[in-house]
Amino acid sequence: MNGAVRPRVLIVGGGYTGVCLAVQLVRQSTQPLDITLIEPRAQLGQGMAYSTTDPDHRLNAPTYVHTVIPQDAWHFTRWCQAKGLNRHDPQALHADGARYMRRSDFARYLAETLQSHAQGAVNGCRITHCQDQALDAQRTSSGWRLTTRGGQVLQADMLLLATGNPPLRLPAPFAVNWRDHPAVIENGLDTQRLKRIPRDARVLVLGGGLTARDALATLLGQGHAGPLVVMSRRGLMPKPQGPVLPVLEKIDLPGVLDQLPGGVLMDRLANPVPDFLKQAGPAPTVRALLRALRQRIGQVSAEGVGWTVPFDELRDGLWQLWPQLSSVQKQRFFQRLRVWYDVHRFRSVPQTDTTVQKALVAGQLQFWAGQVQAVTQSSSGPGLQLGLSLKLGGGRQFSAEVFDAVVNCTGLDTAAGLAENPLLQALSAQGHLRLDDARMGLAVDTQCCALNAAGLAQVDLRVLGPATLGTFGDPIGAMFIGGHVVRTVPDMLQVLQGS
Numbered sequence: 365m366n367g368a369v370r371p372r373v374l375i376v377g378g379g380y381t382g383v384c385l386a387v388q389l390v391r392q393s394t395q396p397l398d399i400t401l402i403e404p405r406a407q408l409g410q411g412m413a414y415s416t417t418d419p420d421h422r423l424n425a426p427t428y429v430h431t432v433i434p435q436d437a438w439h440f441t442r443w444c445q446a447k448g449l450n451r452h453d454p455q456a457l458h459a460d461g462a463r464y465m466r467r468s469d470f471a472r473y474l475a476e477t478l479q480s481h482a483q484g485a486v487n488g489c490r491i492t493h494c495q496d497q498a499l500d501a502q503r504t505s506s507g508w509r510l511t512t513r514g515g516q517v518l519q520a521d522m523l524l525l526a527t528g529n530p531p532l533r534l535p536a537p538f539a540v541n542w543r544d545h546p547a548v549i550e551n552g553l554d555t556q557r558l559k560r561i562p563r564d565a566r567v568l569v570l571g572g573g574l575t576a577r578d579a580l581a582t583l584l585g586q587g588h589a590g591p592l593v594v595m596s597r598r599g600l601m602p603k604p605q606g607p608v609l610p611v612l613e614k615i616d617l618p619g620v621l622d623q624l625p626g627g628v629l630m631d632r633l634a635n636p637v638p639d640f641l642k643q644a645g646p647a648p649t650v651r652a653l654l655r656a657l658r659q660r661i662g663q664v665s666a667e668g669v670g671w672t673v674p675f676d677e678l679r680d681g682l683w684q685l686w687p688q689l690s691s692v693q694k695q696r697f698f699q700r701l702r703v704w705y706d707v708h709r710f711r712s713v714p715q716t717d718t719t720v721q722k723a724l725v726a727g728q729l730q731f732w733a734g735q736v737q738a739v740t741q742s743s744s745g746p747g748l749q750l751g752l753s754l755k756l757g758g759g760r761q762f763s764a765e766v767f768d769a770v771v772n773c774t775g776l777d778t779a780a781g782l783a784e785n786p787l788l789q790a791l792s793a794q795g796h797l798r799l800d801d802a803r804m805g806l807a808v809d810t811q812c813c814a815l816n817a818a819g820l821a822q823v824d825l826r827v828l829g830p831a832t833l834g835t836f837g838d839p840i841g842a843m844f845i846g847g848h849v850v851r852t853v854p855d856m857l858q859v860l861q862g863s
């Protein structure tokens with residue numbers, strides 16, 4: 365370590381994870397730190413998830429699971445009240461009292477909260493934004509030396525990787541050159557491209573998850589009148605949200621918010637694994653966990669409780685259970701069960717659901733189960749001719765279809781994304797990073813220390829956020845990322861104190 369008075373921390377990535385790390389380091393540190401966030405976007409806090417400007421792109425869960433201070437579950441809720449968003453964005457309110465805020469407002473909240481921690485006011489810590497892309501990092505005798513695309517060289521005692529979600533990529537059989545075709549939109553979150561689709565176009569949306577819901581929200585929100593088809597391999601759709609905390613019904617009443625315990629979120633994550641899941645044994649298999657979950661759902665539904673309650677208990681305890689699974693079991697989960705897990709886990713935003721249901725009832729929208737097998741330029745116009753293999757009534761049928769536009773909402777593939785990131789590639793090539801045993805992301809220990817090629821944990825190189833998917837099973841949502849940040853920052857600070 366450098367021997368300087370202020371330990372220096374470099375955080376690569378300025379999305380939710382990077383911002384949460386910076387805020388938590390400041391709040392928990394007892395000594396001044398120099399923190400630099402390296403992020404090419406002009407606004408910190410946006411990342412891939414919250415950079416959308418479409419007002420119909422909303423957070424997929426209520427305000428209390430979206431906080432950058434997980435020790436204070438109601439921090440974002442209070443910010444929304446203080447900014448008058450309840451008045452300015454009345455559509456955020458759902459019938460059960462929960463508010464599903466615009467993702468762009470969450471980005472604004474993250475940027476403002478970061479700003480309030482940035483200038484040494486809390487405990488002398490400073491946060492600087494280096495608006496650039498990190499390309500390479502080398503270990504030195506005193507820490508890390510990082511270089512950016514813009515030619516800057518930064519030194520640090522600790523390097524934190526918060527590089528987040530991989531870019532959306534077209535699936536096979538689309539070759540790379542289809543990216544440039546005017547009828548193909550590789551990134552279904554690119555609202556500027558979606559806006560240019562003619563209102564009467566016949567559009568195929570590839571993928572059935574929440575990204576597809578966002579694309580539908582944009583298209584239908586701009587008055588799209590042409591036919592829309594959403595196609596995914598199994599034709600599964602995200603489930604609707606389950607019941608939320610009963611207190612949300614009263615949250616806008618004077619004084620209610622002030623009396624709520626801030627620790628509800630962290631308590632939920634710290635809870636011991638529920639007993640019904642322990643039935644799966646000390647070295648559980650995915651099948652045994654699924655059996656235990658099904659049994660529990662059967663039991664509670666007899667008492668009038670919905671499936672989301674036991675499912676959420678599994679989700680919240682997964683980070684503790686996951687390390688007990690063998691590599692084979694983890695791979696089995698990702699290959700066979702993840703798609704089912706995801707439609708129950710990533711539930712649709714009620715406002716978007718209403719829009720989608722209307723289009724479905726009107727016959728404008730259809731959901732198909734199938735795969736693209738062949739792509740050619742349409743001979744009759746600027747669109748594409750697609751050879752589709754469709755699942756129909758237990759069998760498969762080949763169908764040739766012409767679409768004016770194809771919107772890709774698949775390919776959020778963590779492991780493939782790592783290979784595209786120059787910094788992660790450089791660190792892997794030097795042996796500082798390696799894939800986890802499920803080959804879904806980067807290998808880390810329980811404190812999020814990166815494991816090197818020899819399997820040794822590096823206390824001054826940590827990885828947080830979606831890249832730890834294979835190690836923790838489900839570290840994707842803000843609440844879970846925040847939980848891991850709060851849990852691991854004390855260990856980071858202890859290491860920095862020894863510097």
Ligand SMILES: Cc1cc2nc3c(=O)[nH]c(=O)nc-3n(C[C@H](O)[C@H](O)[C@H](O)COP(=O)(O)OP(=O)(O)OC[C@H]3O[C@@H](n4cnc5c(N)ncnc54)[C@H](O)[C@@H]3O)c2cc1C
Pocket residue numbers: 376377378379380381382402403404405410411412413414422423424425496497498499526527528529530553575785786787788828829830840841842843845
């Ligand atoms: C479209 C979408 C919507 C979502 N909605 C929700 C939601 O409503 N609620 C929820 O809880 N979760 C949601 N999620 C999950 C989301 O993963 C987390 O909530 C969280 O935002 C992840 O933050 P992140 O900073 O790790 O990743 P990202 O948001 O992907 O940000 C990573 C950042 O790192 C930067 N970066 C990468 N490599 C480098 C480099 N080499 N140098 C410099 N910078 C680099 C990128 O520019 C990017 O800004 C959503 C995810 C997506 C993709």
